[in-house]
Amino acid sequence: ILNVEQSPQSLHVQEGDSTNFTCSFPSSNFYALHWYRWETAKSPEALFVMTLNGDEKKKGRISATLNTKEGYSYLYIKGSQPEDSATYLCASRGWTNAGKSTFGDGTTLTVKP
């Protein structure tokens, strides 16, 4: 995988559903992965930074896991709420491109009340 890829592109769920989406990144040369939350009419804001294989991070109902050997990260949202509606971006940084991250195209989540 040369680029950072996210799936699905969009997701519509009902309030209370749990959901997850995927970020795939180059496993060689991996240094760090960020997840960002981007609400409409606002700027992206960092949720998690993940650096070690097997990392698990949690913030409230949102959690993320990291597998650097196979090059993927999952973001989970438990019991989705309408305020979780946003685009979730991941960005990968490698050892050799210091200071530069490659962003995926994002997963847009819509949570219906």
Added chain:
Amino acid sequence: DADVTQTPRNRITKTGKRIMLECSQTKGHDRMYWYRQDPGLGLRLIYYSFDVKDINKGEISDGYSVSRQAQAKFSLSLESAIPNQTALYFCATSDGQYNEQFFGPGTRLTVL
């Protein structure tokens, strides 16, 4: 006050005009970035700077230029704007260690 500010927030211009987007930050970060976002796509890097004397092209630098006037200021110029440069532009800074990006509010640019 916001840590990363951008001016203008919205701009409509005509094809062929030169336009400058400005970014200022109070976070004290050395690294600054300009990204472009088009509908359905993620953030694509235009230019980035690690300090005042260090400017680097990103993946889509053609048609753009930048100036790092000071540690806190990083400007993006469109020398001769064209309609396919209509997009949302974000400035960002980074603390450097893991490259977490801190974004400005964005500038929505429309080129007619």
